[in-house]
Amino acid sequence: MKTIINPKRSDWSKILKRPTQTVENIENTVNEIFNDVQRNGDKAISKYTELFDGAKLESAIVSKKEIEEASKFISEDLKTAIQTAKLNIEAFHKAQKTERVTVETSQGINCWQEKRPIQKVGLYIPGGTAPLFSTVLMLTVPAKIAGCNDIVLCSPPNSKGKIANEILYTAQLCGVTKIIKVGGIQAIAGLTFGTKLIPQVYKIFGPGNQFVTVAKQLATKFGVAIDMPAGPSELLVVADDTAKANYVASDLLSQAEHGADSQVILVSTSKGFINEVKLEIEQQILKLPRRDMAQKAIDNSKLIYVETHDVALDVINEYAPEHFIICTSNEDFYIDNISNAGSVFIGNYTPESAGDYASGTNHTLPTNGFSKAYSGVNLDSFTKSITFQKISKEGMLNIGKTIELMAEAEGLQAHKNAVTLRLKDLQ
Incomplete structure (x- = not known):
């Protein structure tokens, strides 16, 4: 040092x-693989899995039998440790739940906010030299607490076409919906576009190398959200x-x-x-x-x-x-x-x-200086806030003139008319 x-x-x-390498050095590779996956789906993903991971797979989907077999190779002590960690992570993330926020902003105008789970999430779990089964806990536990319906997990296989036993055991323990043997840029591309084997998701979570980080950022250009840049x-x-x-x-x-x-x-x-x-x-x-x-x-x-x-x-x-x-x-x-x-x-x-x-606490955190603007993964990462409002007749009479004046000042006559019509009926 x-x-x-x-x-x-x-x-x-x-x-x-x-x-780290500059983004410019990586972007060309990421774009090329994204374009290939968008055009050729699972065929492209299979090609890159063989190229980068050395694995030629009969099926990229992890079977129930594989999960059962994996569980046999996990010691009881490690199972207990994983379950203890799971309980602590659950306790911390359950404490982050918030109730509906309700406010009567003016007489007759009720506004409130409620959290709703993101229905389809993709979890990226690095493999390679250190298969991070702890990341399965950090991502799946809050996803389940939030109420996400579909939890798709992608992790790169080894050259024998296997995912680490610890990852498979932890994934089934935590309630992952689907486990797919795919890693790297091709995994992020698959979750972004969807293929016959990989479901398209609304938001992608998880750390990775520089290539995965840039791939996640590219995914946002195609309408898929990400947790944060995490390299x-x-x-x-x-x-x-x-x-x-x-x-x-x-x-x-x-x-x-x-x-x-x-x-x-x-x-x-x-x-x-x-x-x-x-x-x-x-x-x-x-x-x-x-x-x-x-x-x-x-x-x-x-x-x-x-x-x-x-x-x-x-x-x-x-x-x-x-x-x-x-x-x-x-x-x-x-x-x-x-x-x-x-x-x-x-x-x-x-x-x-x-x-x-x-x-x-959660270990999926912003790197490379992004903690200046990003939070680490938490329960809110798996939800979105929806606002609601209901205005009574009295409320419309109270606020109607305000809306008319503002809409007229912006030159948006139809906006004003939407209020004027109601006020005429009420007066």
């Missing part, structure tokens, strides 16, 4: 740049001498092992602590099974020293991390003043891993 001492503000954007994982830790260097190093490595394009950053007001963490990372990384991948991410990561917590906060808000860990004596300063972060973890005993798996 590169150590940077008191960087100039003018250099922050360069220092905090993510190690390679990232973590920023702010720490001072009250933190434990071995804990902080382990947290940084926990995100670095996601992939070579992940990024981790430590911001500290202590040069001594930065050196301690650097040493801990060098020692701990040697014991990781995924150390080669973690090392590539570490090579793209930074250790940043700043003199004051005020400057540290400015750096953090500029970076807008997906995950933000606070390990300082003045944690309330950061809690009260952080503006841009996907999810915040507070104190020496709150590792980011807790949020990834079982504490209850």
Whole structure:
């Protein structure tokens, strides 16, 4: 990791740049695959599954028998862990339910808002080197609580045409409607356009690599909503001498092992602590099974020293991390003043891993600085708000003239007439 001492503000954007390809380098590939899937449907999807995943499938649909077989390979201890995590995630997301909001804005005018579930949702679950069955929990649990009718899950198969047993077990436990062996750009394209095998959905959820992120953004051009741009994982830790260097190093490595394009950053007001963490990372990384991948991410990561917590906060808000860990004596300063972060973890005993798996909060979060404008996945992500209004005769008499004047001022005579006709009948 590169150590940077008191960087100039003018250099922050360069220092905090993510190690990702530019969209221009990816868009051509994404567009090409989208066009192919739109024209050729399942035939195109099968071609790309064989090309990218090395799997030639007889059927892309996961059968009931495959799910039953997968369950046999999950230990009882892991099943218990998954069920415990599910309960915590359910508890947190059920607490986000809101009642109907009703207001009489003026006498005789009643307005209210109600939540309705998005009927058809597509969930993208990364596979590859780390099949993220925890993401199945994070997406399916709130979808079920919201009341979504169709929950379609796509995940890339391995070269043998299989999806990880843990993903299949968790999907059936949580009530997924349909599981399809397809990943990458072709999965997002299939959910966008619909094929004979893949249902078209109204909104697509889930993290992925840079190609999946750009594919999701392209899907919006075809009328399909997405949860957020969610690409390679990232973590920023702010720490001072009250933190434990071995804990902080382990947290940084926990995100670095996601992939070579992940990024981790430590911001500290202590040069001594930065050196301690650097040493801990060098020692701990040697014991990781995924150390080669973690090392590539570490090579793209930074250790940043700043003199004051005020400057540290400015750096953090500029970076807008997906995950933000606070390990300082003045944690309330950061809690009260952080503006841009996907999810915040507070104190020496709150590792980011807790949020990834079982504490209850959602781990599908905005990356690449998008936490400046996007929220992480929550219950509202699976619903839409519909407004209602009912105006009585008295209400129309009270507000009618106001509407007429405004419509006339905008030059919209038909709008005015819709009110004038009613007022004549009432007077």
